Amino acid sequence: MSPRFADDVILDGVRGRESNLPFGILAGIVAAAIGAGIWMAVAITTGLQVGYVVIAIGAMVGLAMRVVGNGRSMIFGIVGALLTLGGCLGGEILTQVQRASSEQSDFYHTLVTTNIPLLVTNIFQQADTMMYVIYAIGIFEGYKLSIRK
Numbered sequence: 150m151s152p153r154f155a156d157d158v159i160l161d162g163v164r165g166r167e168s169n170l171p172f173g174i175l176a177g178i179v180a181a182a183i184g185a186g187i188w189m190a191v192a193i194t195t196g197l198q199v200g201y202v203v204i205a206i207g208a209m210v211g212l213a214m215r216v217v218g219n220g221r222s223m224i225f226g227i228v229g230a231l232l233t234l235g236g237c238l239g240g241e242i243l244t245q246v247q248r249a250s251s252e253q254s255d256f257y258h259t260l261v262t263t264n265i266p267l268l269v270t271n272i273f274q275q276a277d278t279m280m281y282v283i284y285a286i287g288i289f290e291g292y293k294l295s296i297r298k
Contacts, residue, residue, distance in 0.1 A: 166219050167219070168218060168219050168220035168221060168222070168225070168297075169217070169218055169219060169220075170218060170220060170224065170225065170228070172217050172218060173213075173214040173215075173217050173218020173219070173220055173225060173228070173295075174214070174218070174228055174232075175217070176213040176214055176216070176217035176218065177210045177213055177214040177218075177228060177229060177232040177295070178232060179213065180206075180209040180210045180212075180213035180214075180232075180236070181206065181209075181210050181232045181233065181235050181236030181239065182236070182239070183209065184202070184205065184206030184209050184210065184236040184237075184240065185206075185236050185237075185239035185240040185242075185243055186240070186243070187202060187205070187206075187240070188202045188203075188206065188236075188237065188239075188240025188241065188243070188244065189240055189243040189244045189247060192240070192241075192244040193244060193247055193248070198241075198280070200279075200283040200286075202240070203237050203283050203284060203286070203287035204283075204286055204287050204290055206233055206236040206237055206240070206287055206291070207229075207233040207286070207287035207288060207289070207290030207291040207294070208290050208291075208294060209236075210229050210232045210233045210236060210291045210294075210295070211229045211233070211290055211291045211292070211293065211294025211295045212294050214228065214229045214232075214294075214295040215294055215295055215296070215297050218295070219297060220295070220296065220297060221296060221297050221298070222296070223296070225295045225296050225297075226291075226292040226293065226295045226296045227292070228295065229291040229292055229294065229295025229296075230288045230289070230291045230292040230295075232291065233287055233288050233290070233291030233292075234284070234288055234291075237284060237287060238269060238272070241272050242263075242265060242268060242269070242272075243260075245263075245268060245272070246259050246260045246263055249263070
């Protein structure tokens with residue numbers, strides 16, 4: 150590999166491009182939404198809450214923010230952590246709504262008639278210590294991977 154080529158190629162972000170928080174946030178939101186869908190698909194098909202999905206959501210959100218946002222400041226990490234939490238809670242909410250829907254009440258109708266704040270409260274009340282640990286690991290991944298070094 151020629152030295153000139155090696156100087157121009159980087160693996161983390163795009164050289165010469167400034168950081169862009171709005172695009173980073175947008176990429177993080179898309180990654181969190183995809184992660185929430187993956188969470189629901191895994192939980193519905195397996196019947197289990199798989200902790201690896203939380204870590205995967207954190208990695209997806211963090212890497213999306215890092216590559217698209219190209220940021221070096223702590224705000225990218227904070228937003229990445231919050232979007233990771235949102236993706237995990239979104240996946241849990243979608244899973245509960247899917248399980249509650251029936252032939253009489255389809256997924257969309259169940260979603261719009263569900264009391265989301267009460268559902269989130271119930272999710273955290275029924276959580277065990279291991280769920281909090283796994284969420285913390287995923288949120289840390291979202292934080293750490295969002296910041297370009």
